[in-house]
Amino acid sequence: MGRIRQWWGQPDNFHWLSEYLGARQLLRFTRFMMGTIVAALGAAPLLMLWSPSGPHSPIGRAVAVLVAVCCAAMAAMWFTRWPTHQQSATFAVMSNGCIAASCLMEVNPETALLGSMAFAALAGYVAFFHSVRYLTLTLCTAAGTALFAAWEIAAAGDVAMAAAKLLVVTVGVLAVPFSGQVLVHLLSADALNANTDPLTGLRNRRGFHRGARELIAASTGDPPPCFTVVMVDLDGFKKVNDTQGHAIGDRILIAVGESLRRASPAGSVVARVGGEEFLVAETTPASEAQVTAERLRRAVAANPWGVTASLGVASVTLLSIDGDTTRRMVGHLVDSADAAMYEAKRAGGNRIRHSGAAVFRT
Structure with missing residues (x-):
């Protein structure tokens, strides 16, 4: 129980990791990588508008356009500047909503379940830069989205398919953030010992x-x-x-x-x-x-x-x-x-x- 409390109480990593990346001239690379990922995720719901399996209802099409606009705005932020802590946290919350909306508007539940794999990239980012609370929000949103899609597949009569795909998605979504947390722990030990004050997150x-x-x-x-x-x-x-x-x-x-x-x-x-x-x-x-x-x-x-x-x-x-x-x-x-x-x-x-x-x- 003590280990769980210790894990839950881990501090936010945003400031010291931003300093760590800046000291190694990696902020620009990270910005463009994040911007490219977000832009690609935003393009997916737009492309689905031209697919026979894509959303056909007015609400579904409106959601697809809204998700694409939100992703474009977030990608523009990454391409132009390194975000503040508040902007980064807002990005994490908005991305949860955009991915969930994109999956739930799918007509085909198998496609929706596959789409929930996008939570893996977001969970990886949150595990690196933010607290366990934000990671928990991301994983719970991913679990709810995947379970809803799997339930629809099972309701259609293919329980084995639903269980198999849900298992694959679960492993994929969980593996990235927990591997990221291990890496962040190792990086934090290096950063705190080398260049960062552990109390304030400023340089030492x-x-x-x-x-x-x-x-x-x-x-x-x-x-x-x-x-x-x-x-x-x-x-x-x-x-x-x-x-x-x-x-x-x-x-x-x-x-x-x-x-x-x-x-x-x-x-x-x-x-x-x-x-x-x-x-x-x-x-x-x-x-x-x-x-x-x-x-x-x-x-x-x-x-x-x-x-x-x-x-x-x-x-x-x-x-x-x-x-x-x-x-x-x-x-x-x-x-x-x-x-x-x-x-x-x-x-x-x-x-x-x-x-x-x-x-x-x-």
Whole structure:
């Protein structure tokens, strides 16, 4: 029973797995793979409109068109951007409805039972990126759809055929997600040990330095962009743990991490590098570098627990630099931002201090 509770309570995998794929330059490939799969599934009900075995009633044809439109919208999302967590969860729920509707509108129950195999691909995605609750929803929807089609086959007199096909569908739909969960467990162990903070799902210190170097390598522009590092340290956090307990403290850390993530533009590097210390790295035009810390300070201060943060900022204008210089530069900026953060803390907290700007070149 304890193992079942542990399995049911497994956290959502979306954020850390997205970071994992991003660190390995696989987000683009995954987006196009998902977009292609969804587009193909959306084309199937449209093609059935021209089949003698396809839906002929007005309701059935309307459902086919609606499913195709929904799939086209979801495919467009995948082709254009990596989804947010909420968009991904919505995609999982909508896909359940689209697959079930496509199967149930089939005139031939054998075709409907075969079509329910599409749940295997969806269940695989959900097993990788989302919690057991979403996987349970997918498997229950798949089971209900397959059982309905099998019941129709059995009602027509071929009970053996219904049982055989239902068995094949069940094995196919279950094998993918459970294999996926095993793989996710192995990947999570690697990611958590290497680059990811297990509590917040943000990068850890090692992941920050790696992501910062990749961000610098991808930064170009004329005039050269400004690379900014912000050290964020929560004010009086030890007192929060002592008075409210570590469980509340963990909830605050998770909420602050999510606030920093949301307040940072796409492509930024956000990390938890200590107990209550966070690092954020961004590339911006030099004229906008000074507003970065204030945006982050307000994001932290907006939390419902009344926790504030002291922030230290260090920035540099990026010119032509090599890999070794980049490594040293990131380390220097982190140290400078850390020193500036302590100045803000000594000044009373909930403040920002800047270490000044510099220029690094080869």
